[in-house]
Amino acid sequence: MAPPPVTERQAKKRDRNAFVRTKVPIVERISAVVIVLLIAGIGIAIWMKGQRWDPNLYSLRTDALNSTSAAVQGKAGTLRTGSGAQPGEESVVKEPTVAQQSPAVKNAGEGEPASGEMSGEGGNEAAPAKTASSAPAAKNEPMEIAIPGIKPMGKTEFYNPDNLFEKIDGRAPAYIGFNFQALRSRSFSVDGADSSYVDVYEYRMDTPVNAFGMFALERDPNGKPIDFAPDGYSGEMGFFFRQGAYYVQIIASDQNAKTMTAAKAIAVDRAKSIPVDNAGLDARRRLPATGMIADSVTFVQDNAQGQAFLKSVFQAGYQYEGAKLQFFLMVTTPDEAAAAWTSYKTFSGKFGKVTDLPDVKGAKIFQAENFGKCKVIYQREGELGGIVDAQDAAKARKFVEEYLQGQIR
Amino acid sequence: MSTTPDNGENQGQEPENGIGRREFILRAGAAGALVAGSIIAGRKLWQPNHFIPGFEDQKGLQLPPYTFGASKLLPTMAIAHGPDHEKTVGAAIGALGGMSRFIEKGDIVMIKPNVAFDRPPALAATTHPDALRAVANLVFAAGAAKIIIADNPINSPTGCFLKSGLRQVANELNLDLLYPETNSFAPLQLTGEVLKNWTFFHEPFKKATKVIGLAPCKDHNLCHSSMTMKNWYGLLGGRRNQFHQHIHSIVSDFALMMKPTLVILDGMNVLMKNGPTGGRLSDVKPMGTIVAGTDMVAVDSYGYTHLLERDIAELTYIHKAHDRGLGNKNWKEAHYKEVQA
Numbered sequence: 001m002a003p004p005p006v007t008e009r010q011a012k013k014r015d016r017n018a019f020v021r022t023k024v025p026i027v028e029r030i031s032a033v034v035i036v037l038l039i040a041g042i043g044i045a046i047w048m049k050g051q052r053w054d055p056n057l058y059s060l061r062t063d064a065l066n067s068t069s070a071a072v073q074g075k076a077g078t079l080r081t082g083s084g085a086q087p088g089e090e091s092v093v094k095e096p097t098v099a100q101q102s103p104a105v106k107n108a109g110e111g112e113p114a115s116g117e118m119s120g121e122g123g124n125e126a127a128p129a130k131t132a133s134s135a136p137a138a139k140n141e142p143m144e145i146a147i148p149g150i151k152p153m154g155k156t157e158f159y160n161p162d163n164l165f166e167k168i169d170g171r172a173p174a175y176i177g178f179n180f181q182a183l184r185s186r187s188f189s190v191d192g193a194d195s196s197y198v199d200v201y202e203y204r205m206d207t208p209v210n211a212f213g214m215f216a217l218e219r220d221p222n223g224k225p226i227d228f229a230p231d232g233y234s235g236e237m238g239f240f241f242r243q244g245a246y247y248v249q250i251i252a253s254d255q256n257a258k259t260m261t262a263a264k265a266i267a268v269d270r271a272k273s274i275p276v277d278n279a280g281l282d283a284r285r286r287l288p289a290t291g292m293i294a295d296s297v298t299f300v301q302d303n304a305q306g307q308a309f310l311k312s313v314f315q316a317g318y319q320y321e322g323a324k325l326q327f328f329l330m331v332t333t334p335d336e337a338a339a340a341w342t343s344y345k346t347f348s349g350k351f352g353k354v355t356d357l358p359d360v361k362g363a364k365i366f367q368a369e370n371f372g373k374c375k376v377i378y379q380r381e382g383e384l385g386g387i388v389d390a391q392d393a394a395k396a397r398k399f400v401e402e403y404l405q406g407q408i409r
Numbered sequence: 410m411s412t413t414p415d416n417g418e419n420q421g422q423e424p425e426n427g428i429g430r431r432e433f434i435l436r437a438g439a440a441g442a443l444v445a446g447s448i449i450a451g452r453k454l455w456q457p458n459h460f461i462p463g464f465e466d467q468k469g470l471q472l473p474p475y476t477f478g479a480s481k482l483l484p485t486m487a488i489a490h491g492p493d494h495e496k497t498v499g500a501a502i503g504a505l506g507g508m509s510r511f512i513e514k515g516d517i518v519m520i521k522p523n524v525a526f527d528r529p530p531a532l533a534a535t536t537h538p539d540a541l542r543a544v545a546n547l548v549f550a551a552g553a554a555k556i557i558i559a560d561n562p563i564n565s566p567t568g569c570f571l572k573s574g575l576r577q578v579a580n581e582l583n584l585d586l587l588y589p590e591t592n593s594f595a596p597l598q599l600t601g602e603v604l605k606n607w608t609f610f611h612e613p614f615k616k617a618t619k620v621i622g623l624a625p626c627k628d629h630n631l632c633h634s635s636m637t638m639k640n641w642y643g644l645l646g647g648r649r650n651q652f653h654q655h656i657h658s659i660v661s662d663f664a665l666m667m668k669p670t671l672v673i674l675d676g677m678n679v680l681m682k683n684g685p686t687g688g689r690l691s692d693v694k695p696m697g698t699i700v701a702g703t704d705m706v707a708v709d710s711y712g713y714t715h716l717l718e719r720d721i722a723e724l725t726y727i728h729k730a731h732d733r734g735l736g737n738k739n740w741k742e743a744h745y746k747e748v749q750a
Contacts, residue, residue: 236690
């Protein structure tokens with residue numbers, strides 16, 4: 001007898017039933033529950049462990065990465081070169097000559113298609129702190145100094161922003177605030193001076209401006225000028241200078257004449273080995289030296305005096321005819337300087353009285369009285385500057401006019 | 410289509426829509442293997458001997474109080490002024506009643522200097538060797554059997570002790586200089602604001618019966634100043650810079666962590682700026698003062714106002730410690746004595 005024909009509905013029902021298990025054995029059900037509970041338990045355990053973190057257990061040991069650093073050295077693809085600049089950044093690849101390069105730079109540069117240097121030059125001096133280093137990233141090359149009478153006391157030490165605190169502990173944030181990149185440090189004993197030594201610290205920042213910023217922050221107001229580096233001084237126990245994007249400290253263990261002689265020789269050696277790069281520092285160099293209050297130069301990257309158009313401004317305090325004056329200076333393009341001057345004048349006019357003063361050697365000048373204080377602002381050929389927050393308007397005006405006439409240098 | 414294998418083995422034993430015995434055994438076996446694998450892997454990952462903060466079955470240690478020599482008659486704080494380290498330290502301790510008030514014959518005394526950096530003594534970033542020498546001589550004269558000096562500089566302890574000049578003093582006076590080794594640390598447990606469980610340089614405290622903190626007075630980039638309370642930071646291990654985010658809280662926690670026998674603040678030459686490292690002699694100001702006492706909050710309060718010459722209102726960790734009852738920031742309320750060496 002032929003089976004009755006199966007309807008489509010019956011076929012669907014039969015197929016569906018085939019995948020439904022209505023009678024699951026109790027052992028299997030228990031197993032399933034146990035597995036689900038285990039998964040939940042593992043999840044809870046992971047969560048609990050995450051709540052009780054032991055930093056020592058998972059702390060990064062940067063020295064463990066040393067073995068991997070060799071693998072990327074010489075690979076241009078790992079460097080941020082001019083072509084690899086971030087959007088919005090302008091850069092010019094500049095290859096220092098071999099004679100200008102430090103020993104570390106010379107070694108690092110071998111075989112590399114580009115030095116990786118980016119500077120604020122190339123028409124973008126107004127934003128120096130946003131550009132990258134004036135020298136290639138420090139490779140872990142030992143600091144070798146070939147000067148008679150000194151011997152290395154140990155190996156060269158290397159630090160980066162992640163482990164700088166290991167060397168200088170609570171001082172590290174100050175350096176990191178100026179975009180610290182790397183520190184190379186080594187100690188040298190001095191022949192003929194019992195127990196004497198000289199410590200060398202080479203802090204590399206991202207730009208010469210930031211290296212100057214850190215240098216200025218720690219500057220000894222009583223330091224004596226040195227002749228081998230323009231931004232530098234000697235103290236009673238050492239030499240300190242800024243060269244390129246480096247802030248170099250040469251610290252002697254004592255004031256013994258032999259130790260200090262060795263310290264100076266090391267400082268000169270270091271200054272010669274680091275490429276000169278003053279990118280972004282043009283405005284600082286134009287600040288007049290006459291009457292400048294020691295240790296008063298500061299750099300403001302953005303929004304100087306609360307004005308968006310005042311960028312990369314250097315300012316310093318001055319003693320002038322018995323008054324304390326605050327002078328600032330910004331170097332940019334002539335168009336930007338003119339536009340910023342007009343904006344400043346307009347802003348000042350909203351909150352007080354503005355007076356146009358006669359031009360001095362082609363410089364446009366205005367004077368403003370705001371909230372009981374006076375400012376005298378000028379602009380000429382890509383330079384904007386002046387006196388702000390002065391109590392004595394006459395002296396502020398006189399100072400600016402004498403500066404523009406070249407009488408204050 | 411059925412999930413039941415159509416073989417004679419299962420005929421008459423399985424429900425119409427169930428699974429076969431073989432498949433069940435396979436599935437159960439797989440599940441069992443998974444569970445067993447999880448247990449084995451979990452056991453492998455579990456580190457029963459590792460201190461994991463918060464897992465209550467393994468507690469960290471707490472340091473015992475090392476306080477000694479309490480007196481209602483003698484001062485709790487002494488301020489001595491003078492040009493010479495040894496004499497000024499001697500005058501300060503003498504004003505407290507002498508070292509024998511704090512140290513008994515046979516004591517093993519742990520002196521904790523600040524040797525955080527490999528700086529020369531003249532830069533005042535570390536405990537001065539003359540201060541250590543003066544204190545150690547007084548401790549030995551009081552009858553101590555042994556003096557241990559120890560600190561945990563993050564960077565090269567041997568270099569720091571060498572360049573600071575303290576190793577030379579240790580050799581000269583036969584002090585036990587303990588460098589931090591991997592097995593020198595133990596878990597510390599505390600109910601501090603931020604310091605609760607942390608690895609701690611415990612080795613020097615295994616035998617110590619008295620503890621003296623000997624700290625320089627100096628500027629600090631993050632917490633304004635480093636004095637006797639901040640000095641204990643050097644006993645922490647691990648990546649302790651993580652606490653820099655809560656620097657005032659952790660410094661005040663040290664007043665809870667450590668109850669020393671005595672603290673001595675070396676204000677002979679004070680690092681007034683660019684601390685804690687300094688680097689220039691011009692950062693250092695000769696102040697010719699030694700402050701000793703049993704209340705580190707009071708000692709630091711004096712140091713901040715009279716040696717660093719700053720406004721105590723800004724020194725948050727002092728206020729925290731005071732508010733928690735760990736010391737008295739109003740040092741003038743203490744029984745103090747000021748002397749000239």
